[in-house]
Amino acid sequence: MWELIAANRKKSILLFSAMFFILLTLGFFIGYYFLPGEYWYYGILFAILIWAILIGLTLMRGEAIILRLAEAKPASRERFPVLHNVTKEMQIAANLPYCPDVFVIEENAPNAFATGRNPDTACIVVTTGLLAVLTRDELQGVIAHEMSHILNRDVLFMTHASVMLGSIVILSNLYLRGMIYSGGGRSKRRSINRGASTLFILSIMFSLLSPVVANILYFSISKKREYLADASAVRLTRYPFGLMRALQKISNSDYEYKTPNRTLSSFYIADPCAHSRALFDFQTHPPIDKRIEILQALTHDVQYLTYQKIYSKLCGKPGKNTNIIPSSAFRENGNISVIQPSKEQLQENPIPNPQFLMYTYDTKEKTASAGILHHILGIEPETINSAKQTSLPPKTHPDDKAKAIKDENGNPVYYRQTNGWESFACVCGSAKHLSPSYKKNNLFCTACGSDIKIVNYDINRDFSTAMNGQEKNMKKQKIEKMHKKA
């Protein structure tokens, strides 16, 4: 562990010096063009001052600011006992001195991030949507990933790097705006001087490019750290399948992050802005498919060396350095083999904790008589875009018992077993998904073209039609069991 931190520190120092150089150069240009001749160095001081103010604010109130930006609230033990327990378990596995505080965001899109300057003040934040779709083993994987960020001091790095990035963006904006409003600043007066005009063009180029370069520097390292955190996470849980399934569920989720904060997007386990990211925007995260693929290949042991080998095989290009894990971490021996899934993990259940999903209502604005605007409850969003929402739980294959059967006339029919989200297989075998608000009596299968009759859920339903004795009993028992559980 300690070797990892040391190796990370060296890289971080290199990155920060590069970014700091960019910052100082920007300051120099500002001073050179907007301040009278002999006071040019005040520009550099100004740049350092902006950075110092930002870093001071972050160091004093960093966590609070980030938590507020993300609209995170402390998670109560009563409502989220599993979350608290899993965090404590991972703290023990990671050998951290203190257990990080846990926070939740009321948000249906599954996601998570960690923040805090050092392991003592670290916080782990998850969305309620994440808790809804993940089983205990999968949640362990995600929390272990966040715990690894804390353990590898990634959180500290990210905080400092984003402050640096922020100040560079502010300064380059200031410079360019100043140029536009002052019509070229001092350079006009110096237009005779050839050298100054070359410098002027250079400075414009520099201030345009510096945020881009800083971004590239920042994200090139932050991407590697995601892989590293994955590798450390599976070392803690010894169960790569859990994190893999969690990443699958996160990337397949159809809920979009309602109010993603772009400045925070690189903190999350998966990019919350992925849905709305433009073509030339920077990717803050490595492709999630690649991460899943690597985890899938970890079938026997979870040593760092194995992870590195698989990474080089899957993502490496010949002749390119593909080291994501410092080689000092490979000096480990002992038994670190993969463990078996828990009992809960073996039960296929698309939404293990539906109580954490929010059924939000849209509000509409309506003008009242005196011209006062007031908000009224609108329609449930699920019924508006039910086509989209029905695909949750997405891509989870329904279990053998839930499938459409043929009635006495040979027409396919499906009996709903709950009022909630449901997946079932059509007679042709393709997976179908029903949302709680799906109230229609039929569903058209695009794969085989048959019209499946949907019989709504009713606890006292008559099973005499379309089912033989055995199936009837099985369904009845299942429903009774579910009813008791509820």
Add this chain to the structure above:
Amino acid sequence: MTFLIILLVLVILLAMSFAKFYNDLVGNRNQVQNAWAQIDVQLKRRHDLIPNLVETAKGYMKHERDTFEAVTKARSQAIDAKSLEQIANSESNLSSALQKMMLVVENYPQLQANQNFMSLQEELTSTENRISYSRQNYNDQVLFYNNKVHMFPTNMIANMFHFEEKSSFEITIPEERNAPKVAF
């Protein structure tokens, strides 16, 4: 004169590295002790949890006296255990007794629907996980420490100051989650 200075510098360097190796060893040994304390805390937590669990379950499972007795007996043995070997054995027994009880519980849906029992069950699951993770951490720390004790140059200091090799802690549970038979 220069020879003396070189000698002095060498001696100081030697003493400094000596002190560093010694401190590292002490630090590692403390880490091992700390990790052991963590296992102990979690085992105690399990011992404290069991009476509550048994009390809640008893109300629903009137005809399972043997199962409860096995658990209670295993618990008291685990509390009395002193040596490392005794602890490992008695905790293994307790784990398997608890596992048997939880299997029987599955026949009592009413009990499984009980809110109090559900939260106790969650605590038990978490405690079992904590025990296995603290054991994992302890064994990691022991490995790290033992490597230092045996490897050059720290082994010289370890021999001089009697840093002894530690043994790892294994609880064998019949149904423990070990290496999978199915490849995913």
